[in-house]
Amino acid sequence: MKIERVTESLSLKRDLDSGTEQQRQAVLEILANVKKQGDEALLAYTEKFDGVKLASLKVSPEEIAAAYEVIDEELVCYIREARDNIYNYHRRQVRQSWITTETDGTILGQKITPLDAVGVYVPGGTAAYPSSVLMNVIPAQVAGVGRIAMVSPPGKDGKLPAGVLVAANECGVKEIYKVGGAQAIGALAYGTETIPRVDKITGPGNIYVALAKREVFGDVDIDMIAGPSEIVVLADGEANPAYIAADLLSQAEHDMRASSVLVTPSLELAERVAVEVEKQLATLPRKEIAAQSIRDYGAIYVTETMDQAIAAVNELAPEHLEIMTTDPMSIIGQIRHAGAIFLGENSSEPIGDYFAGPNHVLPTNGTARFSSPLNVDDFVKKSSIISYSKKAVLANGHKIAALARLEGLEAHARAVEERLKS
Amino acid sequence: MKIERVTESLSLKRDLDSGTEQQRQAVLEILANVKKQGDEALLAYTEKFDGVKLASLKVSPEEIAAAYEVIDEELVCYIREARDNIYNYHRRQVRQSWITTETDGTILGQKITPLDAVGVYVPGGTAAYPSSVLMNVIPAQVAGVGRIAMVSPPGKDGKLPAGVLVAANECGVKEIYKVGGAQAIGALAYGTETIPRVDKITGPGNIYVALAKREVFGDVDIDMIAGPSEIVVLADGEANPAYIAADLLSQAEHDMRASSVLVTPSLELAERVAVEVEKQLATLPRKEIAAQSIRDYGAIYVTETMDQAIAAVNELAPEHLEIMTTDPMSIIGQIRHAGAIFLGENSSEPIGDYFAGPNHVLPTNGTARFSSPLNVDDFVKKSSIISYSKKAVLANGHKIAALARLEGLEAHARAVEERLKS
Numbered sequence: 001m002k003i004e005r006v007t008e009s010l011s012l013k014r015d016l017d018s019g020t021e022q023q024r025q026a027v028l029e030i031l032a033n034v035k036k037q038g039d040e041a042l043l044a045y046t047e048k049f050d051g052v053k054l055a056s057l058k059v060s061p062e063e064i065a066a067a068y069e070v071i072d073e074e075l076v077c078y079i080r081e082a083r084d085n086i087y088n089y090h091r092r093q094v095r096q097s098w099i100t101t102e103t104d105g106t107i108l109g110q111k112i113t114p115l116d117a118v119g120v121y122v123p124g125g126t127a128a129y130p131s132s133v134l135m136n137v138i139p140a141q142v143a144g145v146g147r148i149a150m151v152s153p154p155g156k157d158g159k160l161p162a163g164v165l166v167a168a169n170e171c172g173v174k175e176i177y178k179v180g181g182a183q184a185i186g187a188l189a190y191g192t193e194t195i196p197r198v199d200k201i202t203g204p205g206n207i208y209v210a211l212a213k214r215e216v217f218g219d220v221d222i223d224m225i226a227g228p229s230e231i232v233v234l235a236d237g238e239a240n241p242a243y244i245a246a247d248l249l250s251q252a253e254h255d256m257r258a259s260s261v262l263v264t265p266s267l268e269l270a271e272r273v274a275v276e277v278e279k280q281l282a283t284l285p286r287k288e289i290a291a292q293s294i295r296d297y298g299a300i301y302v303t304e305t306m307d308q309a310i311a312a313v314n315e316l317a318p319e320h321l322e323i324m325t326t327d328p329m330s331i332i333g334q335i336r337h338a339g340a341i342f343l344g345e346n347s348s349e350p351i352g353d354y355f356a357g358p359n360h361v362l363p364t365n366g367t368a369r370f371s372s373p374l375n376v377d378d379f380v381k382k383s384s385i386i387s388y389s390k391k392a393v394l395a396n397g398h399k400i401a402a403l404a405r406l407e408g409l410e411a412h413a414r415a416v417e418e419r420l421k422s
Numbered sequence: 423m424k425i426e427r428v429t430e431s432l433s434l435k436r437d438l439d440s441g442t443e444q445q446r447q448a449v450l451e452i453l454a455n456v457k458k459q460g461d462e463a464l465l466a467y468t469e470k471f472d473g474v475k476l477a478s479l480k481v482s483p484e485e486i487a488a489a490y491e492v493i494d495e496e497l498v499c500y501i502r503e504a505r506d507n508i509y510n511y512h513r514r515q516v517r518q519s520w521i522t523t524e525t526d527g528t529i530l531g532q533k534i535t536p537l538d539a540v541g542v543y544v545p546g547g548t549a550a551y552p553s554s555v556l557m558n559v560i561p562a563q564v565a566g567v568g569r570i571a572m573v574s575p576p577g578k579d580g581k582l583p584a585g586v587l588v589a590a591n592e593c594g595v596k597e598i599y600k601v602g603g604a605q606a607i608g609a610l611a612y613g614t615e616t617i618p619r620v621d622k623i624t625g626p627g628n629i630y631v632a633l634a635k636r637e638v639f640g641d642v643d644i645d646m647i648a649g650p651s652e653i654v655v656l657a658d659g660e661a662n663p664a665y666i667a668a669d670l671l672s673q674a675e676h677d678m679r680a681s682s683v684l685v686t687p688s689l690e691l692a693e694r695v696a697v698e699v700e701k702q703l704a705t706l707p708r709k710e711i712a713a714q715s716i717r718d719y720g721a722i723y724v725t726e727t728m729d730q731a732i733a734a735v736n737e738l739a740p741e742h743l744e745i746m747t748t749d750p751m752s753i754i755g756q757i758r759h760a761g762a763i764f765l766g767e768n769s770s771e772p773i774g775d776y777f778a779g780p781n782h783v784l785p786t787n788g789t790a791r792f793s794s795p796l797n798v799d800d801f802v803k804k805s806s807i808i809s810y811s812k813k814a815v816l817a818n819g820h821k822i823a824a825l826a827r828l829e830g831l832e833a834h835a836r837a838v839e840e841r842l843k844s
Contacts, residue, residue, distance in 0.1 A: 078824055
């Protein structure tokens with residue numbers, strides 16, 4: 001890995017694939033056909049794009065039972081434990097509706113209401129991750145969402161991956177549909193005979209899925225379009241180079257455009273990590289991907305001081321931040337921008353990907369400056385409550401009317417003054 | 423107003439202006455020039471579009487002092503009272519960072535961090551509302567945002583409206599810039615010599631502002647693109663027709679595309695409201711706008727039962743909902759989708775626009791199904807905290823490695839296993 005001194009402002013931003021005009025047109029056509037023809041269009045597109053003619057879109061109880069034959073019993077137990085950890089963490093985020101009452105009779109408040117229905121997209125092929133099922137489904141369930149519909153493109157055998165089915169079933173997902181791509185997004189946004197429409201769609205996908213999500217936004221809500229994964233490790237001279245190298249490589253194996261960065265005031269550590277990365281890389285099954293990611297988007301920045309290193313982290317605003325210093329808790333208050341913060345040498349990033357409880361759907365590409373991990377708030381609405389008594393309106397009505405007139409809105413003023421008439 | 427029986431599914435959705443290709447190209451050019459030339463571009467565009475050659479973009483203390491000469495002292499007091507009400511309401515929304523600790527040393531949590539900097543756009547001309555200044559600025563301040571930069575296009579006299587300046591000053595806004603349009607959005611997103619960049623931009627604007635916000639989204643966060651205003655009144659036979667008519671008209675005067683709807687099981691009330699609307703409309707200064715809005719987007723729906731009326735409200739998912747029944751609190755639990763809910767006959771909607779405390783920036787165009795009023799959460803990030811002890815990783819590391827291998831991510835498994843050595 002390159003070792004550099006920080007000389008100018010840092011950024012993890014990469015241009016995201018925004019698709020070609022041809023891809024956009026293809027997506028618009030698919031969405032229009034799904035809106036018009038419903039299930040018929042879904043089945044036709046599945047035959048065309050996934051190479052399989054399905055009799056039914058909905059996954060049957062038999063298919064779920066068959067998935068359990070494939071997945072090791074111990075793994076099912078680990079999935080359950082991960083599920084419980086994720087559930088317990090997100091449960092802490094739940095907010096209650098609240099009101100304030102005043103002696104003049106005024107009541108103000110916020111009514112928290114879960115979304116009616118949410119759609120979760122799970123990509124196909126090697127990116128069909130059981131962990132993504134848990135991370136997208138559980139916050140919605142904890143929020144109290146009434147209906148969760150999962151969609152995923154079937155393989156040529158007409159099946160979904162066993163791990164995905166087991167994870168969905170362990171969460172209690174009742175609606176699982178074998179449909180992917182832009183057509184699945186159309187089904188979730190507009191509804192078909194088999195798949196009722198939802199209010200929000202979450203989950204990652206390829207460029208067609210991303211373009212379709214952008215198009216249906218407004219009809220339904222969507223989550224953020226994610227960029228490649230990132231990790232920044234902030235370490236002092238005491239940190240373990242083998243741990244750091246292993247964690248950098250765990251990001252690098254995701255994607256050739258993933259970004260793995262070490263920031264440290266210790267040149268000695270920097271050099272030892274660089275050696276460890278080469279050593280560990282050599283035996284990785286996905287070493288081509290990881291090596292290219294490290295070469296193109298990896299970096300080791302050496303700073304003069306720890307404060308400079310912390311400033312560099314805030315400039316990078318990473319998706320994942322590991323703090324490997326002797327007292328990581330003493331630094332956390334200085335971290336302004338990071339999706340997930342891992343403290344101490346034992347808190348390896350994959351612990352958060354799979355098991356600890358916090359969400360692994362995190363802001364990428366510098367958006368940690370203003371965005372949060374997927375959370376329970378993403379699946380509720382907060383409606384305002386306003387109740388004014390006669391007494392309150394008599395005391396304040398003339399003020400409100402005056403403010404309305406300042407803005408030239410006479411009907412607003414009169415609406416309030418109507419209440420002031422005996 | 424038309425009185426109709428509800429026969430099919432209802433919607434307040436209108437096609438929003440998404441701009442022409444020509445407008446989009448103009449916006450892209452403006453943004454590129456602002457990025458390249460900074461203040462110079464801002465001053466040139468202000469001369470071109472606003473017809474005024476400015477010496478300085480920043481509003482001076484003298485300009486603010488002059489604004490107080492224009493605004494009635496009593497009005498300033500009302501603005502202060504509104505500000506305090508808004509502040510007190512939003513203060514209730516503030517969340518604390520939290521952690522959980524376990525006996526094995528595991529610490530999980532959520533770190534709440536305010537955004538570094540926020541930009542507030544205030545439209546020019548007759549839409550320069552002091553109330554919008556309060557509603558956009560205060561939630562950001564309550565969240566703890568460090569820097570708030572307000573932008574608004576100057577008039578031909580090179581000034582901003584006095585009411586806007588007074589409202590901003592009463593909130594303690596220190597940075598106010600005389601620049602509007604796409605160029606103002608570019609300045610906030612990329613920064614110029616005078617205007618440092620921000621992390622999020624809120625506030626309404628014309629089509630150029632809306633297109634510019636869409637373009638810079640990703641570099642910065644933006645709020646929702648708002649549609650025309652809407653009110654739905656849910657009333658029983660006991661409700662006061664003059665109150666309802668006045669409130670319907672207060673929405674209708676906003677915009678020819680605003681939507682004012684009454685839903686009631688009482689045909690008698692429906693007929694009396696229709697008469698009242700005509701009567702009150704006749705003397706309104708903005709009667710042309712209100713009349714066209716009522717004609718094109720107004721409706722009175724008469725249902726068989728109150729339950730049907732409530733179902734209609736949920737289908738409409740209005741921005742503003744007034745419940746004018748004898749016991750409105752008994753109905754609130756059945757309301758699933760509404761931006762702001764006004765309870766009882768005294769709670770006229772303009773009370774919420776100006777004074778009560780809850781935000782008047784609300785989800786429109788059916789998005790109340792999945793969106794919330796502007797609130798403190800919109801100005802913070804919630805970073806995850808994960809700290810695993812040696813004990814915790816020894817107990818759970820093999821499970822995490824197994825889950826990683828199920829997904830084919832060997833480097834993830836090895837990163838955790840590195841901690842299990844010796």
